[in-house]
Amino acid sequence: MSSAKELFATINEGLSDEAVRKPAIKKTNAIFSFDFKSGGKYYIDLKETGKAGEGAAPAGKKADITMTMDEKTFLDLASGKGNAQKLFMQGKIKIKGNMMKATALGDVLKTAQAPKAKI
Template sequence: MSLKNDAFPSSAAFDVINSSLQANDADRADAIKKGGAIFAFTLKNNGQEESWYIDLKEKGVVGKGAAPPGGKANVTLVLSDADFAKLISGSANAQKLFMSGKLKVRGDVMKATKMEPILKKAQSQAKL
């Protein structure tokens, strides 16, 4: 089942992140060890909003919607679809987006910094 939503072109990245986590048990274990949290993303595009999450606390899975059943996101990143695409492609970094007000962080800001390596992995595989 694809996680992509056509109204949010950059959401294809969630499929890439999910497949990279599922492809290699060692990579998934490493990502969980480094991430240690549930990351939620709320993307905005043309007045619409959609959410996804990456569970790097226990399971190493990516899902659509709010945080996994029974779980609560440690950190939620809110940004536009276009800015998420820039983040994934590497043409923008989270810190600059945050400082310019284009990225809002709810929850544990320090956990948000642990998301960078996962996004870097997606950069090398996503063709957005």
């Protein structure tokens, strides 16, 4: 993926599959907000709707976890090139909110981006 916007569109598409969305919501039960240092804000609602989009959180909702980082760090993290724990310890990711829920995000990102089989 070349941009966070493209990646969040892919995640949203992946979460449109009920077989992906329901377990992700059950596992995390949280709204994640991503605040990029370049100014972009995105969210993944894994509490109710199972959707991803632009903004700090879905309308009328508040994020349970806010992660601040640069866009490249997020793209590396989502692609598996970056290690979340290492990036956090290096200060490249700042997390506000429930840290335990934040740890579940990696698996959800991988599952939501998995290519769908074409029949």
